[in-house]
Amino acid sequence: MANTAVAAPDSGLTQAQLAKRYGLRVAGERPSLAEYTRRLWAYRHFMTAYSRAKVASSFSSTQLGQLWQVLTPLTNAAVYYLIFGVIIAQHKNVPNFIAYLCTGVFIFMFTQSAALNGTKAITSNLGLIRALQFPRAALPITVTMVQFQQLLMSMVVLAAIVLLTGEPLTLRWLLLAPALVLQSVFNVGLTMAVARLGSKITDLKQVMPFVLRTWMYASGVLYPVALFREQLPNWAATLLEANPPLVFIELARYALLDSHQPHLVASPLWLWTLALAWAIVMGIGGFVYFWRGEEEYGRG
Known part of the structure; x- marks a missing residue:
């Protein structure tokens, strides 16, 4: 009896066709943006727990522990007050300069710390990235969550400083919450952008x-924002007044400092519009930019 050859059912198919038939996918393949967002949401509990652990361990080797969350911005504010308030005497040009300065320092440090630590979000976690499969965006988001938890402690101290320097407690203080939410969204996008660049x-x-120090000087943290209009061309002053940290700082001063109301860089409505625009543009833009590099992280 002659042997009858039976053709293999998959003969003649390319590797791509075989992979499609059996539901195989390239390891580390970047998912669609919607799928990536869904996966990231599924890791929200991990990010919360991880950020809390990072906060608890960040000062574990120091004697004062998490008290440094408050002492660090206070020390910075004290140094800047000595230089700009006493030596350069900017306090003569700003009502309640201590509260003005501390508000600027505390709010700017939120963005500064998020950006600085976000730069290392990928490179300092290569072991975790190579060992486990998860949306890498969880790492820069966790960085912002850590900084936000530290900010909350600073806000308690800032509120005490503002009250002790003679500012009244008003309903406008409630506006600080949405301002910090918008700044947090901005910081998440910024952190994801610098995380990819840093990788x-x-x-x-x-x-x-050096970049962040220059950014601080351009954000009206240490001196009256009115100096921009006095010392710079109109186009340059307008550009600096739309600077995102300055916008968030001015919103915080608007909420907390009654003495600063006549000196706001722009109307409250325009400041809120800019803050919302920056949060949307940087939040979405940073997320998409980071997602597009998902396949690169941990390679090489």
Whole structure:
């Protein structure tokens, strides 16, 4: 009896066709944006627990522990007050300069710390990235969550400073909450953007302190924002007044400092519009930019 050859059912199919038939996918393949967002949401409990653990361990080797969450911004504010308030005497140009300065320092440090730590979000977690499969965006988001938890402690101290320096407690204080929410969304997008850049440009973490210091000086943290109009061309002053940290700082001062109301850089409505725009643009833009590099993280 002659042997009858039986053709293999998959003969003649390419690797791509075989993979599609059996539901195989490339390891580490980037999912769609909607799927990626769904997966990231599924890891929300992990991000919450991880951020709390990071906060608890961040000062575990120091004697004062988490008290440094308050002492660090207070020390910075004291140094800046000595230089700008006493030596340069800017306190003569700003009503309640202590509260004005502390509000600027505390709010700016939220963005500064998120950006600085976000630069290392990928490179400092390569072991975790290579060992486990999860949406890498969880790492920069966790960075912002850590900084937000530290900010809340700072806000308690800031409220005490504002009251002790003679500012009244008003209903406008409630506006601080949405301002911080918008700043947090902005920070998440910024952190994701610098996290991807930091994973590609390893020297970025060395450059960031200089970038952030320049950004602070351009954000009206240490001196009257009115100096922009006095010392710069109109186009440059307008550009600096739309600077996102300055916008969030001015909203915080609007909420907390009754003495600052006549000196706001713009109308409250315009400041809220800018804050919302920056939160949307940076929040969505940073997320999409980070997602597009999902396949790159931990490679090489």
